[in-house]
Amino acid sequence: MYPENYRYTKEHEWVHVESGTATVGITDHAQKELGDIVYVELPKIGAHVEQGKTFAVVESVKAASDIYAPVSGDVIAINDALTGAPETLNADAHNAGWIAKIKLSAPEEIDRLLSSTDYQTYLGAE
Amino acid sequence: MTDPASPLKKTPLNAVHRSSGAKMVDFGGWDMPVEYSGVLQEHKAVREGVGLFDVSHMGEILISGPQALELTQYVTTNDASKLRLGQAQYSAMLYGHGGFVDDILVHRVGDHEFFLCVNASNQDKDFDHILSAARERRFDAMVEAAGPRYAQLAIQGPRATEVLQKLTSSDLATVKRYHFTDGQVSGAEARIARTGYTGEDGWEIYIEPGEAERLWREILIAGREQGIVPCGLGARNTLRMESAMPLYGHEIHATLTPWEAGLDWIVKLDKGDFLGHDALVKQKEKGITRKLIGLEMNGRGIARDGYEVFVNGVAAGWVTSGGPAPALNKNIGMCYLPVHEAIPGRAIEVMVRGRAVEAVTVPIPFYKRAR
Numbered sequence: 001m002y003p004e005n006y007r008y009t010k011e012h013e014w015v016h017v018e019s020g021t022a023t024v025g026i027t028d029h030a031q032k033e034l035g036d037i038v039y040v041e042l043p044k045i046g047a048h049v050e051q052g053k054t055f056a057v058v059e060s061v062k063a064a065s066d067i068y069a070p071v072s073g074d075v076i077a078i079n080d081a082l083t084g085a086p087e088t089l090n091a092d093a094h095n096a097g098w099i100a101k102i103k104l105s106a107p108e109e110i111d112r113l114l115s116s117t118d119y120q121t122y123l124g125a126e
Numbered sequence: 127m128t129d130p131a132s133p134l135k136k137t138p139l140n141a142v143h144r145s146s147g148a149k150m151v152d153f154g155g156w157d158m159p160v161e162y163s164g165v166l167q168e169h170k171a172v173r174e175g176v177g178l179f180d181v182s183h184m185g186e187i188l189i190s191g192p193q194a195l196e197l198t199q200y201v202t203t204n205d206a207s208k209l210r211l212g213q214a215q216y217s218a219m220l221y222g223h224g225g226f227v228d229d230i231l232v233h234r235v236g237d238h239e240f241f242l243c244v245n246a247s248n249q250d251k252d253f254d255h256i257l258s259a260a261r262e263r264r265f266d267a268m269v270e271a272a273g274p275r276y277a278q279l280a281i282q283g284p285r286a287t288e289v290l291q292k293l294t295s296s297d298l299a300t301v302k303r304y305h306f307t308d309g310q311v312s313g314a315e316a317r318i319a320r321t322g323y324t325g326e327d328g329w330e331i332y333i334e335p336g337e338a339e340r341l342w343r344e345i346l347i348a349g350r351e352q353g354i355v356p357c358g359l360g361a362r363n364t365l366r367m368e369s370a371m372p373l374y375g376h377e378i379h380a381t382l383t384p385w386e387a388g389l390d391w392i393v394k395l396d397k398g399d400f401l402g403h404d405a406l407v408k409q410k411e412k413g414i415t416r417k418l419i420g421l422e423m424n425g426r427g428i429a430r431d432g433y434e435v436f437v438n439g440v441a442a443g444w445v446t447s448g449g450p451a452p453a454l455n456k457n458i459g460m461c462y463l464p465v466h467e468a469i470p471g472r473a474i475e476v477m478v479r480g481r482a483v484e485a486v487t488v489p490i491p492f493y494k495r496a497r
Contacts, residue, residue, distance in 0.1 A: 033149075035149070035160075035161055035164060035165055035360065036164050036165050036166045038428070038450045039426075039427075039428050039450075039457075041479075057479065059428050060165075061165040061166060061360060061364060061449060061450055061452070062160070062165065062360050062363075062449070063430070064428065064430060064479075083426075
């Protein structure tokens with residue numbers, strides 16, 4: 001369910017780092033909590049995002065939720081497909097539902113994120 | 127707001143919701159299911175088939191005694207004297223200054239007995255309001271806060287009657303909209319009312335709390351053939367919003383009046399004196415300055431409760447409720463605007479997280495069922 005090679009935040013984002021670039025999204029737990037997702041506001045390509053700051057917004061039928069950047073860096077790609085098909089976030093949050101790719105500006109931030117095991121322990125305790 | 131120290135209140139169906147995997151939320155101090163299978167699916171079920179809601183958090187207040195009618199008339203805006211036995215009406219309770227205490231359903235259960243269904247989080251306030259009016263005016267009537275005596279289930283949708291008829295010997299076809307009958311559902315005493323908060327045909331049944339769990343299960347079984355789904359408050363909200371039914375705390379509250387909320391049709395000024403009457407007369411003479419109107423988003427973005435509305439680049443009003451309208455495939459909302467702007471077809475902007483998103487005013491309701 002929660003890939004071993006991803007890192008996670010307590011705010012329920014995931015990060016997959018490959019050669020200095022992080023693909024980020026929201027976790028399966030997050031999509032379940034939100035319910036039917038009907039709208040996604042993506043960051044702009046080229047935007048600089050800061051770890052812990054809002055960089056995207058996901059709206060369910062019921063409410064809008066801020067998504068925090070799990071890492072700092074520059075946005076180099078966004079998942080435009082989500083604009084027309086936000087429900088992808090419900091169907092496949094960890095893969096097809098990726099939100100953006102961020103070129104890491106502070107790679108050491110990754111070390112402070114949760115492992116898959118730690119995140120699942122955190123979910124259990126939440 | 128809810129006192130964090132006090133535990134959430136529970137309906138008699140709380141354990142059923144929890145054990146069947148409903149997502150639960152704190153709704154005005156009540157631990158309530160917000161969704162079962164998902165708001166969109168539940169919404170569709172009610173529009174096209176049938177859905178079952180636990181609305182036991184709603185309050186009930188009983189007014190009885192020789193002057194029950196006089197008291198009911200004094201604390202409500204609609205004309206309760208027009209109600210025949212077995213008939214219900216949508217109405218409002220106002221403060222002397224004309225603002226809303228609550229919006230309610232008034233059922234005439236006897237010549238001298240009225241049964242009020244009121245909003246969950248307002249029930250204590252409503253009871254105090256009626257009781258103090260009764261004392262002040264020395265009405266010879268009794269007021270009972272009857273919430274704990276009732277569980278309430280809503281069976282809503284075009285196939286609701288079909289489902290409920292399987293469980294009752296009352297002939298539901300003879301019960302018209304905004305009427306009710308006292309009978310039995312699956313052997314349990316029930317007030318069976320053809321009312322609802324979804325914009326569809328349907329029923330709200332008032333039963334003993336001890337029967338709630340059994341009836342919940344039996345209605346779900348009886349409705350299997352019709353594809354019944356258990357629903358949460360999330361779908362209840364999108365359904366009522368599409369039908370532009372007001373929600374206390376959003377479209378109506380203590381500083382808004384029925385004229386402003388577009389609820390003129392539940393105000394009967396010539397029925398005699400009632401709380402708020404003079405303030406309403408005065409406001410009618412003076413004219414209102416703001417009014418509720420529907421909106422539809424044209425640009426990308428969803429209007430939400432509290433967002434600012436701009437007209438010609440100037441802040442002019444606010445969104446009271448907003449979100450996707452699942453049956454219409456649009457993003458809709460309701461908002462208060464200056465009265466001269468509150469007409470359909472005006473280009474407006476809704477401020478979504480600091481970004482002005484184009485929208486247009488539209489008539490309400492957004493959705494009307496085929497009859």
